[in-house]
Amino acid sequence: MQIVDPYIQVEKVDGIKIMKNIERACRTCYRSEGKISEESYKTLLNNCITRGHESVLEHEKITIRMFCDIGVYKDLTRHRIASFSIESTRYCNYGKDKFNNEIKFIKPCNMDDGTELYTKWENTCKEIEKNYIEMSKLGALPDQLRMILPHSTAAEVTMTANIREWKHILNLRASSHTHPSIRQLIIPLLLHFKEIMPEIFGDVPYDTEFPKEKYAKLTQIDEIY
Numbered sequence: 001m002q003i004v005d006p007y008i009q010v011e012k013v014d015g016i017k018i019m020k021n022i023e024r025a026c027r028t029c030y031r032s033e034g035k036i037s038e039e040s041y042k043t044l045l046n047n048c049i050t051r052g053h054e055s056v057l058e059h060e061k062i063t064i065r066m067f068c069d070i071g072v073y074k075d076l077t078r079h080r081i082a083s084f085s086i087e088s089t090r091y092c093n094y095g096k097d098k099f100n101n102e103i104k105f106i107k108p109c110n111m112d113d114g115t116e117l118y119t120k121w122e123n124t125c126k127e128i129e130k131n132y133i134e135m136s137k138l139g140a141l142p143d144q145l146r147m148i149l150p151h152s153t154a155a156e157v158t159m160t161a162n163i164r165e166w167k168h169i170l171n172l173r174a175s176s177h178t179h180p181s182i183r184q185l186i187i188p189l190l191l192h193f194k195e196i197m198p199e200i201f202g203d204v205p206y207d208t209e210f211p212k213e214k215y216a217k218l219t220q221i222d223e224i225y
Contacts, residue, residue: 002103015193064158066185084158089145092142170189170204180210185216186206
């Protein structure tokens, strides 16, 4: 058994280029392409967002890759206008050599290591893995084995959404009303988007009380796929 931390990878994008592409698409509505300048996108995007004219944000998309627990992706897949490719517990048999005959569990961010509560969680995961491996040796298929996997089970997720939907998702999922494991991943992503596209994501609120030391590690990579 491995207890691991979640992480998030984001494809390297040029935030300014994305915003300028959105500006050019938006100016089709007014045939005002002649007004494009080096920084004209800032005013135009601000006006669009202020007026609620956010459909123009759908012209661009971003893909990320997450290593998270099952509970996280179960919540995120409730968002309709996004594409998901998820590690399948129905086809992946963690009792095989391909997975080193072990299950990976995401370390919970809402239980302190060394406490009785954390020890109970850890012992439960160990017992689940033990039974999973034994069932696998008895010939159980992955779609049978998955029935005993808990929400803490780690999985890789590739997710793509347009900019408008990302703004909607982050607005909802970075708040204090969401599960801590989601905030752990989503807040760092929002902060990254705020940095590279402030005109679009600058007004999106988030739970500033969530401990920064618990933020999932975020890296930018050239290719997600």
